[in-house]
Amino acid sequence: MSDAPSHAPEKSILPSWVKGPQDFIGGIALMAIAAFALWASSDLQGMHGFSFGAGTAPRMFGILLLALGAAVTVVGVLTEGPRLAVYAWRGPLFVSLAILCFALCIRPMGMVFSAMASFLIAALGTAETQWKETIIVGACLTAFCALLFPYALGLPLQMWPTFLIR
Amino acid sequence: MGDLFSNLGLGFSTVFQFVQWAPPFLGGLSIPIPINILLCLIGALVGTLVGVLPGIGTIATVAMLLPITFGLPPVGALIMLAGIYYGAQYGGSTTSILVNIPGEAGSVVTALDGFQMAKQGRAGPALAIAAIGSFFAGCVATVLIAVLGAPLTKLALAFGPAEYFSLMVLGLIFAVVLAKGSVLKAIAMIVFGLLLSMVGSDIETGASRMSFNIPELADGLGFATVAMGLFGFAEIIRNLDAGGEEDRDLVQQKVTGLMPTKKDLKDSAPAILRGTVLGSILGILPGGGAVIASFAAYTLEKKLSKHPQRFGRGAIEGVAAPESANNAAAQTSFIPLLTLGIPPNAVMALMVGAMTIHGIVPGPQVMQKQPELVWGMIASMWIGNLMLLVINLPLVGIWVRLLRVPYRLMFPSIVVFCSIGIYSVNNAPMDVVLAGVFGLLGYWLIKHDFEPAPLLLGMVLGPLMEENLRRALLISRGDATVFFTRPLSASLMAISAFLLVLALLPALRKKRDEVFVESES
Amino acid sequence: MKLFNRRVAISGLAAVAGFGALATTVQAQEYPTRNITMIVPFAAGGPTDVIARIVAADMSKTLGQQIIIENVVGAGGTTGATRAARAANDGYTIITGHMGTHAAAVPLYPKLAYHPEKDFEPVALLAGTPILILARKDFAPKDLKEFVTYVKANSDKLNMAHAGVGSVSYSSCELLSSVLDIKPTGVPFNGTGPAMNALVGGQVDYMCDQIVNAVPQIKGGTIKAYAIATPDRNPSLPDVPTTTEAGLPKYQASAWNAIFAPKGTPAAITAKLNAAAAKALDDENVKKRLLDLGSDIPKPEARTQAALGELVKSEVAKWSAVLKPAM
Secondary structure: OOOOOOOOOOOOOOOOOOOOHHHHHHHHHHHHHHHHHHHHOOOOOOOEOOEOOOOHHHHHHHHHHHHHHHHHHHHHHHOOOOOOOOOOOHHHHHHHHHHHHHHHHHHHHHHHHHHHHHHHHHHOOOOOOOHHHHHHHHHHHHHHHHHHHHHHOOOOOOOOOHHHHO | OHHHHHHHHHHHHHHOOEEEEOOHHHOOOOEEEEHHHHHHHHHHHHHHHHHOOOOOOHHHHHHHHHHHHHHOOHHHHHHHHHHHHHHHHHHHHHHHHHHOOOOOHHHHHHHHHHHHHHHOOOHHHHHHHHHHHHHHHHHHHHHHHHHHHHHHHHHHHHOOHHHHHHHHHHHHHHHHHHOOOOHHHHHHHHHHHHHHHOOEEOOOOOOEEOOOOOHHHOOOOOHHHHHHHHHHHHHHHHHOOOOHHHHHHHHHHOOOOOOOOHHHHHHHHHHHHHHHHHHHHHHOOOOOHHHHHHHHHHHHHHHHOOOHHHOOOOOOHHHHHHHHHHHHHHHHOHHHHHHHOOOOOHHHHHHHHHHHHOOOOOOOOHHHHOHHHHHHHHHHHHHHHHHHHHHHHHHHHHHHHHOOOOHHHHHHHHHHHHHHHHHHHHOOHHHHHHHHHHHHHHHHHHHOOOOHHHHHHHHHHHHHHHHHHHHHHHHOOOOOOHHHHOHHHHHHHHHHHHHHHHHHHHHHOHHHHHHHHHHHO | OHHHHHHHHHHHHHHHHHHHHHHHHHHHOOOOOOOEEEEEOOOOOOHHHHHHHHHHHHHHHHHOOOEEEEEOOOHHHHHHHHHHHHOOOOOOEEEEEEOHHHHHHHHHOOOOOOOOOOOEEEEEEEEEEEEEEEEEOOOOOOOHHHHHHHHHHHOOOOEEEEOOOOOHHHHHHHHHHHHHOOOOEEEEOOOHHHHHHHHHOOOOOEEEEEHHHHHHHHHOOOEEEEEEOOOOOEOOEOOOOEHHHHOOOOOOOEEEEEEEEEOOOOHHHHHHHHHHHHHHHHOHHHHHHHHHOOOEOOOHHHOOHHHHHHHHHHHHHHHHHHOOOOO
């Protein structure tokens, strides 16, 4: 997730006694997730008598994950392991934007717009994209989806932007 | 036995029913049409075509296509729906193999080795063996339903909360065995999955857990949402990394042979057989049996194999076994529905809905009162499986050719299909956003060499495990010994303990195995 | 390729132009001029969905426009109801809610984003599904009177199944406990199917549930029914006495289903929808299909919008008294 470093420097920023940076950071992140879950479920009721409360199981799994994360971290310190992987930014950014765009547009703007827009935004995610071809394929795909989902399958999907209908 | 034959005869005569069709343009000439077979064929075909779209899982496909059957006569509608169901399932497996996007819990396992096979240019054999395995499993399970349907119902009823809890523990052990890397990290992923499954409202008190007042989280994270994120979106993002091109070109150029070789068939035959048996038994258990079927089968193969390190790296048994188990379980999960009228899973609940809309209320007497319906459906299951084979073996070539579509065009299409698929399950835009978040999480997991499959299985099993544990303890008033005093539960626990030992042993000998892998590849 | 491209562009333009023309004529004509979306806040195939689909199909014929069912599932139906409450009040988004979403949800979900009375216009009461008191087939009491004494005496030993907090089954079970003044151990299941499975398998002792799910099991003898919680017996279970006949008149419950529109939807529109729904309920075919489900078709005096408004008011009060707010 975003809390992990987005680039791997040549010289590791981690102290030299960390032999397996990949597991070390991975374990720490799992511990952070577990701690967050424990905090988020802290307001839930625990055991009452013999029966479980709403918070019992989440807390159990949270503590377990905390322990396992610690174990992974220890493994990262003690055993030789791969260094941190390199993260790309372009792919994740544009694919996420495309998904976000679809989610935000589908209700107000309808399917035709959302499908086409998110197709084009996703295509920005790679340098290989050739625009002419991408636009043609995007239009065909949009037309295909528009025919398939609302018409052939009768799904309750709105086709066009709301402001055009009203 | 005589009964069985007369019943099956009734079933097949229902399926092979001809309707006289006299279109005006033929001038009074009427042609007999095998209407139910046609409906079954159309159902299987449409189910496959919709199910194969990435991002649209089995449940979503059946739910989408359900209204199409409303206008048909009841028997025809249910036969068509059965066809849709099998088609959707097979379509889902196709997507798992080709683009690593499982549409339901069962195909997570298929994706493990199926996608690796596709990467090695062996998508054709993987798809074909999935079709053949499913057909075989379908045939066996159909006979099983016809012969043993009623007695097997007792097994479903003998399973109480304690037994289900023990079964889920067993399922978690299976999930550990799935891992191809570090056992410790696999266990951490399972627990992470269990933790994620806790999101949503608690069924006993209704308290909302870790849902941060987001209404879409009130019922928890959907399987489709997380699976599309962790597998679909994460895979795309990873492929876009610099250096990913070579990896992809490999997939596109190396296609060798569409059909399995003799060796493939020889390797898969026992796996298909064992998968069928496991799937048939587990499928009968309502609420979670069928989920476990496919990875139980995978685990069994991995444990029995002389070269377990091949699993997760494109072993054909790793596709054949879970696919057979999955299909057998899909089939036998009709048993509780037909004999008890109780839907064992979400797809079957949709079937019940379809029946009620047609004025048939499924229940214990449906078998006596509407035998042509029940037996017609059983017969159509077999026909449906045959249709799948007929439709899919020729389609293998087309699917494999799809892999040749340049990735720069393929990935935006997958993004769009997945978004539409996730949205259409609940008509909720938030689900699409969540899938995106899980895509980023999946990318991070890949970078840290954590496997997403155990996480997903932990997520599926978590609620079943917690609910059944709590139910069992409520009923026994807090006495935890029920898990060991009830014979069925105790035997499941014993198998779990045995498997756990087996799973941990290789971890202790891990160093040696790794050397082995290196020298082989 | 080029030719194809141009053709796509032209047809796209034509579509946009056609649409513009349509949009201007829309305002002039009378409701409804386009498809109506009906939100069903439950999964396809459930009792409410089936009733909504049967009625909506007939209403579509009357109104001359298709009613499209949109299943918005989640949080005991409140996710869908929240969306309906926030939808435009132009009559093109309506909802089929039920006893849970438009009454019991008020005490169950303290953070509910809508109020059944304040955020909706009552449109039409559809069929209701009566509640039954059910038990495993070898449960000792022979009739409802014995059941009441037995359950009161042994409430700490018995297990009552329900289909999860927020479900109709849960609310009606709680109502029974409050009428009997007992606190049994409630065993939650994830939906009606698994709960019924446990009852048939004898893992739990008794439960309350909607008639739709129970009729085949009762007729098949796998479970038994003590009473039906409506004023009249049900034609699909003529042998099951009403709670009044069997000596527990205070226990009355039916999972009513009704159409609502967002607050502020013009009265002319809701009246038109009400008339279409009433016509649907009088259609012989619709009636037969609803009765086959075991459901209960409201009498003409209960079908008015005002009566539905009153029903919601009284139901909210009734369930608020019974259900303690969940956390």
